[in-house]
Amino acid sequence: MTPLKIGIAGLGTVGAGTARLLADNAALIATRAGRPITLTAVSARDKSRDRGIALTGITWHDDALALAADPNVDVVVELIGGSDGPAKALVEAAIAAGRPVVTANKALLAIHGTALAAAAEAAGLPLGFEAAVAGGIPVIKLLREGLAANRVSRVAGILNGTCNYILTTMREEGRDFPEVLADAQALGYAEADPAFDIEGVDAAHKLTILAALAFGQNVDFSAVHIEGIRNISALDISFAEELGYRIKLLGIAQQTPSGVSMRVHPAMVPVSKLLAAVEGVFNAVLMEGDFSGPVFCQGRGAGAGPTASAVVADLIDIARGSKIPVWGAAQAALAPSRPVAISALTGAYYLRLMVTDQPGVLADVTAILRDHGISLESMLQHGRSPGEAVPIVLVTHDTIEAAISAAISRIATLDCVLETPALIRIEPK
Ligand SMILES: NC(=O)c1ccc[n+]([C@@H]2O[C@H](COP(=O)([O-])OP(=O)(O)OC[C@H]3O[C@@H](n4cnc5c(N)ncnc54)[C@H](O)[C@@H]3O)[C@@H](O)[C@H]2O)c1
Ligand SMILES: N[C@@H](CCO)C(=O)O
Numbered sequence: 001m002t003p004l005k006i007g008i009a010g011l012g013t014v015g016a017g018t019a020r021l022l023a024d025n026a027a028l029i030a031t032r033a034g035r036p037i038t039l040t041a042v043s044a045r046d047k048s049r050d051r052g053i054a055l056t057g058i059t060w061h062d063d064a065l066a067l068a069a070d071p072n073v074d075v076v077v078e079l080i081g082g083s084d085g086p087a088k089a090l091v092e093a094a095i096a097a098g099r100p101v102v103t104a105n106k107a108l109l110a111i112h113g114t115a116l117a118a119a120a121e122a123a124g125l126p127l128g129f130e131a132a133v134a135g136g137i138p139v140i141k142l143l144r145e146g147l148a149a150n151r152v153s154r155v156a157g158i159l160n161g162t163c164n165y166i167l168t169t170m171r172e173e174g175r176d177f178p179e180v181l182a183d184a185q186a187l188g189y190a191e192a193d194p195a196f197d198i199e200g201v202d203a204a205h206k207l208t209i210l211a212a213l214a215f216g217q218n219v220d221f222s223a224v225h226i227e228g229i230r231n232i233s234a235l236d237i238s239f240a241e242e243l244g245y246r247i248k249l250l251g252i253a254q255q256t257p258s259g260v261s262m263r264v265h266p267a268m269v270p271v272s273k274l275l276a277a278v279e280g281v282f283n284a285v286l287m288e289g290d291f292s293g294p295v296f297c298q299g300r301g302a303g304a305g306p307t308a309s310a311v312v313a314d315l316i317d318i319a320r321g322s323k324i325p326v327w328g329a330a331q332a333a334l335a336p337s338r339p340v341a342i343s344a345l346t347g348a349y350y351l352r353l354m355v356t357d358q359p360g361v362l363a364d365v366t367a368i369l370r371d372h373g374i375s376l377e378s379m380l381q382h383g384r385s386p387g388e389a390v391p392i393v394l395v396t397h398d399t400i401e402a403a404i405s406a407a408i409s410r411i412a413t414l415d416c417v418l419e420t421p422a423l424i425r426i427e428p429k
């Protein structure tokens, strides 16, 4: 059978992992794809680096753009990364040259996904991106194909392996944030700039992609409310535990009467929920279809093996001649997104204050909450240290975010409040 010839740009964690998988499972892949999938060309920065993969007989291009024009390449696999620059130029050039593209680049798709899909559709070419969201979990296929008959009301997930690994390790081992981040980088989980992980941007790229598929809308990264995990302290992790929650960085896209609300932020997840038990580098996504009911999937969200698994799944689809629309419907059928402001969100909140331990503090704080119509479910304070700084935790009943934000702005100005208050949204029980 004629092989499908692959050119890979970028031989880092994912690129080298993909080359390894194509070699190690070649016979099985050929059987399932109906023909061999063969690596014929690569482009990377450093030709002399040992990546543990054999590159003999494979064409080396110093310029990744040359892959798009190489007559010995049928499919271009973009594993460089970055929303613009060489990754975007390569994907555009490959489509213009009539080559299908597979990419793991969520930043590129979240920002330029509409234009790239339009170009691919006009050229009648597949554009695969299973690896871009939740690594080895086949969540793109699940939403676009498995749940294609459903009206989806909500997608919620743990979408960043680095953050979940950091939060899990901080809780289990009581280690500090920077030290655990260095581990995640060494394991190949983090983005080239790990700020994308810890600031929630990477999870927001992935949520943008999931929301486009789930709600039949164009990608709209700018509509996502984004908060990362930089300010999550060991103190909040331990209070969460005491209250029966785990702190997770969640990405949530939800249909509301006024549009699709999209947000990424740390959340207190009740320990009884499936998402609370997803630990380490694992990702998970919970989807609600009107006929399917809830669908939950879990797997490794980052790292060479899981991500390569998703890249090669897309290559097998292409070898099989699959013709699935990039975003699950013709480009013309997709709607613009209708963003919903975070201030309109309703839910319960965890509020932790560092205050001076003195009479009247709680009365001042609760008076402000009362003035904003916010009622309390519970309160925690441990021990007494008169005149010293102590943490107090307040858990609210459901309230509108605009009210709690306004209340916190006032609480932060009280003399007895010593630090910026910590506010964490609570997922429903
Ligand atoms: N690491 C993961 O777990 C993971 C998981 C899912 C998706 N991704 C995505 O996969 C892509 C690659 O990530 P990675 O972790 O392998 O990154 P990486 O930094 O390990 O690898 C990227 C490689 O691209 C090379 N490169 C840079 N500019 C180039 C150019 N102009 N031409 C050719 N090569 C060039 C770099 O030298 C580097 O080796 C990114 O889009 C990332 O977001 C990564
Ligand atoms: N940096 C990403 C890689 C997987 O997309 C993560 O940690 O989840």
Ligand code: NA
Binding pocket: 130, 131, 132, 133, 134, 135, 136, 137, 138, 139, 140, 310
């Ligand atoms: Na995936």
